[in-house]
Amino acid sequence: MTIAQLIAILLPLLVQYSPQLIADIAALIHGNPQQQGETDAAYIARIGAMIDQNTTKVVGEDAAIQNG
Amino acid sequence: MKLTLFALALAVGLVLTCGVGCRHNVNTANPQVVRAATLLDASNATVTVEDGLTAADKTITQLKAAEPDYYAHVKPLLKRISAVNVIAAQKIQAAKNGDTSADWRSPLLAVAQSVQPSDLTAFGFKNPNSQLLVQSGFATLVGILTQIPAKFGGAQ
Numbered sequence: 001m002t003i004a005q006l007i008a009i010l011l012p013l014l015v016q017y018s019p020q021l022i023a024d025i026a027a028l029i030h031g032n033p034q035q036q037g038e039t040d041a042a043y044i045a046r047i048g049a050m051i052d053q054n055t056t057k058v059v060g061e062d063a064a065i066q067n068g
Numbered sequence: 069m070k071l072t073l074f075a076l077a078l079a080v081g082l083v084l085t086c087g088v089g090c091r092h093n094v095n096t097a098n099p100q101v102v103r104a105a106t107l108l109d110a111s112n113a114t115v116t117v118e119d120g121l122t123a124a125d126k127t128i129t130q131l132k133a134a135e136p137d138y139y140a141h142v143k144p145l146l147k148r149i150s151a152v153n154v155i156a157a158q159k160i161q162a163a164k165n166g167d168t169s170a171d172w173r174s175p176l177l178a179v180a181q182s183v184q185p186s187d188l189t190a191f192g193f194k195n196p197n198s199q200l201l202v203q204s205g206f207a208t209l210v211g212i213l214t215q216i217p218a219k220f221g222g223a224q
Contacts, residue, residue, distance in 0.1 A: 033105075040101045047104040051164045054111040058157040061118045062150045065125050 107164050110176055113216055114157040117179055120209030121150050124188070127205025135198050138191045145183050149209075152182045173220055180216040 034043045125146055132139045156175035163170040188210060189202050 034101065040098045043101055044104045047108045048164050051108055051111045051161060054115045055157045055161045058114050058118045059154055061122055062154045065121055065150045066147055068125055068129070 107160055110172060110220060111157065111160045113176065113212060113219065114153050114160065116208065116212045117153045118150065120212055121146055124206045124209050127201060131198055131201060134195055135193055138193060138198070141191060142188060145188060149179060149182050152179045176216060176220050180213045185210045185213050
């Protein structure tokens with residue numbers, strides 16, 4: 001299959017499902033929005049875990065900069 | 069065909085313009101969910117600051133021998149930004165953990181105000197190439213320091 005054929009298949013799908021697809025693409029690249037069907041509590045818990053990881057990363061990299 | 073091109077252009081535009089610290093989409097008006105998403109945006113900003121600091125630190129380490137005066141000038145600034153950034157990250161963490169009195173926004177804004185971005189990259193370099201290396205190595209840091217007030221300076 002050529003790239004042109006692939007695009008020809010994907011573009012109509014993009015149009016048909018564009019709002020959700022665009023949101024999903026943006027989510028994959030840039031963030032973690034609340035998913036369809038994800039409860040508020042589950043989303044808050046997931047976000048909380050990400051913040052925990054972020055804080056650990058920031059503190060660890062700060063130590064490297066302070067001691068470097 | 070026009071609709072296809074429009075959808076493609078819209079998709080590319082959304083993906084490209086939604087950069088670091090992009091507001092997260094939520095399915096609800098539940099204030100706790102909105103708050104969690106806002107805190108994650110703020111937390112992501114502190115990560116971007118630290119990533120920028122790490123890149124900047126590597127750059128000045130490479131230049132240390134050729135530009136010792138610049139290294140001596142800018143290294144304390146990076147340490148200062150990083151220290152304030154940790155405070156912001158910890159305040160965000162406290163807010164996430166339920167401390168409703170935790171003011172995370174002020175520390176985050178303090179990160180952006182901890183230095184003048186021009187102080188990081190403007191210097192009388194000995195080697196003309198150093199300026200280019202510094203501008204490249206500090207791009208992420210300068211960019212996020214500039215974006216923070218615009219993203220988090222408003223009302224909560």
